[in-house]
Amino acid sequence: xxxxxxxxxxxxxxxxxxxxxxxxxxxxxxxxxxxxxxxxxxxxxxxxxxxxxxxxxxxxxxxxxxxxxxxxxxxxxxxxxxxxxxxxxxxxxxxxxxxxxxxxxxxxxxxxxxxxxxxxxxxxxxxxxxxxxxxxxxxxxxxxxxxxxxxxxxxxxxxxxxxxxxxxxxxxxxxxxxxx
Numbered sequence: 001x002x003x004x005x006x007x008x009x010x011x012x013x014x015x016x017x018x019x020x021x022x023x024x025x026x027x028x029x030x031x032x033x034x035x036x037x038x039x040x041x042x043x044x045x046x047x048x049x050x051x052x053x054x055x056x057x058x059x060x061x062x063x064x065x066x067x068x069x070x071x072x073x074x075x076x077x078x079x080x081x082x083x084x085x086x087x088x089x090x091x092x093x094x095x096x097x098x099x100x101x102x103x104x105x106x107x108x109x110x111x112x113x114x115x116x117x118x119x120x121x122x123x124x125x126x127x128x129x130x131x132x133x134x135x136x137x138x139x140x141x142x143x144x145x146x147x148x149x150x151x152x153x154x155x156x157x158x159x160x161x162x163x164x165x166x167x168x169x170x171x172x173x174x175x176x177x178x179x180x
Contacts, residue, residue, distance in 0.1 A: 001054055004030045006063030013085050015054040018077050023054050024118060024148060028170035032146065033060055035165065036114065039174070040144045042066060045113040048138070050101050050129075055082035057116045062090045066114070070095045072104055105132055111140040121150035130158050134177045145175040 002012045004026055015023075024032075036042060043065035049058045052071035055078075061069050069086075071094060073079050079098040086094035097104060101117075102125050115133060119126050130147060139145055144162075147155065149171050155161050160177040 001056055002026070003056075003059050003063050005033055006060065006065070008059065008063040008089055011059075011089070013054070013059070013081075015078075015081055023056055025168065025170060028148075028167040028172075029056060029060060031165070031167050032116075032172060033064060035172075035174075036144065036146070037064075040114050042114065046110070046140075048072070048108075048112040048115040050105075050115065050117040051119045052082055052096070053078060053118065055085055057118065058082060058086060058094060059089060061114065061116070062086070062093060066093070068093055068095070070097065070108075070112070072097045072099065072101050074098065074100055102132070105136055105138070108136060108138050111138050111143070113140050113143050115139055115143065115145045116148075117146070118148040127153060130155060130160065130173075130175050133175075134160055139175075139177055141178055143176070145177075147173045147175065149173065 045066045047061045047066045047069045049071040052073040058069045058071045071082050079096050083096045133145055155173040160175040162176045163174040165172045
């Protein structure tokens, strides 16, 4: 795994052999961050990485100038990997929380400029995730929520839906809850 762009571009990390997730492809991550450069102010931002997996999105956010990233991941080995890797890149800038995203979100303090969610595509709660995030109020005004999902889901009719992009088998839906 490598960081695609930004100040840490080219840095490589080796996830634990036990990691069973589906990391976002380099092509999709690069495309996503090219889009985010025009949609959000990443420099100095506060970000949330949901279903963090290997932490690839966390590292990209740091590489693009995020001042603080909170990563939520359920798997213990992945949590340890993210903590260790993040301390190498940006000591003290990443808070890693181990647990179930759907149980943690309603209790999250503060707000975030950018939220990236990459749940397992077959997670039964995935279709409701944008609504849950909107209800919690954790997306800052003018903030951006990016939801990665499979081809079988459509979010165009949900509150705050803003845009949709597809990169191979990776689909991103963008939300901004400031819109009517």
